[in-house]
Amino acid sequence: MTTTERPATERLVIIGGDAAGMSAASQARRMKGPDELEIVAFERGHFSSFSACGIPYWVSGDVGERDELIARTPEEHRKRSIDLRMRTEVTEIDVAGRRVRSRDLETGEDAWTGWDKLVIATGARPVRPALPGIDAPGVHGVQTLDDGQALLDTLDRAAGRRAVVVGAGYIGVEMAEALLKHGYEVTVVNRGEQPMATLDPDMGRLVHEAMSGMGITTVSGTAVTAILTGDDGRARAVATDDAEYPADVVVLGLGVEPETTLARAAGLPLGRHGGLLTDLAMRVRGHDDIWAGGDCVEVLDLVSGRERHIALGTHANKHGQIIGANAGGGYGTFPGVVGTAVSKVCDLEIARTGLREKDAREVGLQYVTATIESTSRAGYFPGAAPMTVKMLAERRTGRLLGVQIVGREGAAKRVDIAAVALTAGLTVEQVTALDLGYAPPFSPVWDPVQVAARKATAAVRAGG
Amino acid sequence: MTTTERPATERLVIIGGDAAGMSAASQARRMKGPDELEIVAFERGHFSSFSACGIPYWVSGDVGERDELIARTPEEHRKRSIDLRMRTEVTEIDVAGRRVRSRDLETGEDAWTGWDKLVIATGARPVRPALPGIDAPGVHGVQTLDDGQALLDTLDRAAGRRAVVVGAGYIGVEMAEALLKHGYEVTVVNRGEQPMATLDPDMGRLVHEAMSGMGITTVSGTAVTAILTGDDGRARAVATDDAEYPADVVVLGLGVEPETTLARAAGLPLGRHGGLLTDLAMRVRGHDDIWAGGDCVEVLDLVSGRERHIALGTHANKHGQIIGANAGGGYGTFPGVVGTAVSKVCDLEIARTGLREKDAREVGLQYVTATIESTSRAGYFPGAAPMTVKMLAERRTGRLLGVQIVGREGAAKRVDIAAVALTAGLTVEQVTALDLGYAPPFSPVWDPVQVAARKATAAVRAGG
Numbered sequence: 001m002t003t004t005e006r007p008a009t010e011r012l013v014i015i016g017g018d019a020a021g022m023s024a025a026s027q028a029r030r031m032k033g034p035d036e037l038e039i040v041a042f043e044r045g046h047f048s049s050f051s052a053c054g055i056p057y058w059v060s061g062d063v064g065e066r067d068e069l070i071a072r073t074p075e076e077h078r079k080r081s082i083d084l085r086m087r088t089e090v091t092e093i094d095v096a097g098r099r100v101r102s103r104d105l106e107t108g109e110d111a112w113t114g115w116d117k118l119v120i121a122t123g124a125r126p127v128r129p130a131l132p133g134i135d136a137p138g139v140h141g142v143q144t145l146d147d148g149q150a151l152l153d154t155l156d157r158a159a160g161r162r163a164v165v166v167g168a169g170y171i172g173v174e175m176a177e178a179l180l181k182h183g184y185e186v187t188v189v190n191r192g193e194q195p196m197a198t199l200d201p202d203m204g205r206l207v208h209e210a211m212s213g214m215g216i217t218t219v220s221g222t223a224v225t226a227i228l229t230g231d232d233g234r235a236r237a238v239a240t241d242d243a244e245y246p247a248d249v250v251v252l253g254l255g256v257e258p259e260t261t262l263a264r265a266a267g268l269p270l271g272r273h274g275g276l277l278t279d280l281a282m283r284v285r286g287h288d289d290i291w292a293g294g295d296c297v298e299v300l301d302l303v304s305g306r307e308r309h310i311a312l313g314t315h316a317n318k319h320g321q322i323i324g325a326n327a328g329g330g331y332g333t334f335p336g337v338v339g340t341a342v343s344k345v346c347d348l349e350i351a352r353t354g355l356r357e358k359d360a361r362e363v364g365l366q367y368v369t370a371t372i373e374s375t376s377r378a379g380y381f382p383g384a385a386p387m388t389v390k391m392l393a394e395r396r397t398g399r400l401l402g403v404q405i406v407g408r409e410g411a412a413k414r415v416d417i418a419a420v421a422l423t424a425g426l427t428v429e430q431v432t433a434l435d436l437g438y439a440p441p442f443s444p445v446w447d448p449v450q451v452a453a454r455k456a457t458a459a460v461r462a463g464g
Numbered sequence: 465m466t467t468t469e470r471p472a473t474e475r476l477v478i479i480g481g482d483a484a485g486m487s488a489a490s491q492a493r494r495m496k497g498p499d500e501l502e503i504v505a506f507e508r509g510h511f512s513s514f515s516a517c518g519i520p521y522w523v524s525g526d527v528g529e530r531d532e533l534i535a536r537t538p539e540e541h542r543k544r545s546i547d548l549r550m551r552t553e554v555t556e557i558d559v560a561g562r563r564v565r566s567r568d569l570e571t572g573e574d575a576w577t578g579w580d581k582l583v584i585a586t587g588a589r590p591v592r593p594a595l596p597g598i599d600a601p602g603v604h605g606v607q608t609l610d611d612g613q614a615l616l617d618t619l620d621r622a623a624g625r626r627a628v629v630v631g632a633g634y635i636g637v638e639m640a641e642a643l644l645k646h647g648y649e650v651t652v653v654n655r656g657e658q659p660m661a662t663l664d665p666d667m668g669r670l671v672h673e674a675m676s677g678m679g680i681t682t683v684s685g686t687a688v689t690a691i692l693t694g695d696d697g698r699a700r701a702v703a704t705d706d707a708e709y710p711a712d713v714v715v716l717g718l719g720v721e722p723e724t725t726l727a728r729a730a731g732l733p734l735g736r737h738g739g740l741l742t743d744l745a746m747r748v749r750g751h752d753d754i755w756a757g758g759d760c761v762e763v764l765d766l767v768s769g770r771e772r773h774i775a776l777g778t779h780a781n782k783h784g785q786i787i788g789a790n791a792g793g794g795y796g797t798f799p800g801v802v803g804t805a806v807s808k809v810c811d812l813e814i815a816r817t818g819l820r821e822k823d824a825r826e827v828g829l830q831y832v833t834a835t836i837e838s839t840s841r842a843g844y845f846p847g848a849a850p851m852t853v854k855m856l857a858e859r860r861t862g863r864l865l866g867v868q869i870v871g872r873e874g875a876a877k878r879v880d881i882a883a884v885a886l887t888a889g890l891t892v893e894q895v896t897a898l899d900l901g902y903a904p905p906f907s908p909v910w911d912p913v914q915v916a917a918r919k920a921t922a923a924v925r926a927g928g
Contacts, residue, residue: 019909054842054904063904068844170903313909314902321918335897342901351901380518380532413874413907416881416900423898424888433799434887436880437806437815438778439634440518440527443877445483445777454785 017043020294027324293319484758491788757783
């Protein structure tokens, strides 16, 4: 085993060569040149800085080439004097000794590398329940580019055209669309009451209905008990308590959990979702020279005041940028999230921000709800597409608590209005007065979010 | 002359049967039934509650039928016990005597009507400079449905296919699109440095370039001196100081000014733009029982702290709703605007909110600017369309002051993010941390508004 001692200049070591890690590296490099700061990054995979969120669209064929999902190659990072070591897995963090142990996955060689500053950006791993048959050929995750390529290979070769997607969250519904585009007959099996458990069930029902209209079968309230295999050992069906769903391909879309095995072994503080806990500057709590960001950390939900785990590239990029600024001697903070997410299944757009009803109840907030139908453009304008907006407001104070939108073109990004309003702590009555962009091709004279806010305002007044 | 005395129940009289006036009527009616409140509304035109903003799209053919622009007919209002008197023009407001004089435009008969509460919603009139030839046949405004019909008739009959639009504001550029769709060769003549004077000139230049690409000729920095007429008395060309532009049809798109002739004669308070001045409850200042709203009032700009005149249906509807609540014994206020506006020319989307550079200078605000290029979706996602975002931030404090966006599909409504942030008084650094909807079909991993905010944050830090 070799040991790379710390050089005379400071050394920043980064574990994880994806969005958070490499954003941190890039920002730190902008702050300090190589004569002041050495940057070493370890990535166990074959790719750096790729868009995991883009994989469903590569599988679907919307994005033609895998490499389009790569924001920056290892070579590009190295040109900026970032020593990015690919296929090299960090196997231990020695906090007291300020060093990490790594293994070159090609040669099997171990090495210690010292650090002055450390960034943990180990990401998330897909939830993969210990079901019989889960490792059979024909069962696919969609977390990495290698996963995506393996799935595409299977889709080309599969004997039949029946696909089962396990899980009906973002990845599940996006993969349902992708499989549909490959000509598959798609069944989504889902433990929750409705697809998209990040929505309230009444809004999830709208997603269910729309997916039915696209020819996607959604089976809800059912847990998968096994993946059944054929004589050739390949997956042939997905079994639940009460049924079997034949499958030529099975896609796992059960979400992800923080990859914090290393951090846990090193005794670093983890939250109730298993993610690293940081301060506002993204420093691991209690550790001045260790930062963490991206899918491996928990973030503060500004509406509920609770920590949450949200794996999303946009947060990872922000974390990385802030970590890089701080590690590079600058200053930045990440105040928290409000839980905004957008997605689509074919032409159905789905968006949410803030609290669902159950979230509000969980933290003791009493609320009123308002649900309205409106359109993306003036009702008389061609292409005006329907949308349903549900809004939660705190009882008595009228503070906006959450918004969910299900609709067609032009629906999803309207959630940003609510996301900013939530961040600012506006009441639903204040939302009714917002000066939003209006012209017939872009909005009805009252934006749908404001139509919901008017109804919510009335509900607050009536609510006692 | 007949006199309708005030009845035993209270009477609310409304001058103007369009967005503000009829929203007020409807909301007041929701608050109080006909046994408690009589509502009389006067409208001098042929139509009630129509979308003036929709006229360019009716002329263009995007909207098939005139009547689609009518949100509610006189009969529909009357069914809700609103006594809407069409083709009846109010000719005098007697404030001390609490009555209005009106003239039935069909019979010529005058009458006095007493009121307990009065709403002034007289709207705006198009700017129509006293140029030679301005009243010639072939010269068209586009303020009313009658205007729209007259223009459509001319477009069908015109001898040639050359159109000149005078003015390059919202109406001007929207009409350029409409005329292009009718197969006209379009020239837009414009006094300003660039089209869209509601943008800074550097952003207006992008509009100019895009319009050129569509085949629309834009002549800027040129004032029209006359409309030249032919032997038949019809408009044949538009003359400026240094050129003549042949025209088979001329469209005036010079914007509007508050229609406050009656209010001025009655001694009610007007601001420096000629609009009525109200308090936060939309009461005319100094008059407890008189409200005013819509295109005839000035509104507070929350960013500059100055009064502005903005004729926009979305404000008129909000004003009406608030006036109706207050006149009906409820409570509501209109806090002000931030100056948000969106528009399009063919597939070019244009948006702005907050202050331009000249607005900031005018009120003594020092600022930095940041202009960036980004895309509407992840760069690798099909349909990712380019957009340019310009952002102004206050020097030192970093407070967001304004945003301008010029781009293609998906650009304009992003301005809402900035509109809410301006209302909440966020800094550009706070904008960088907002939790906005991200998925590859909807946004790059950093929303374009946040890319601009990052650059503006850096500019604030560097700015001293």
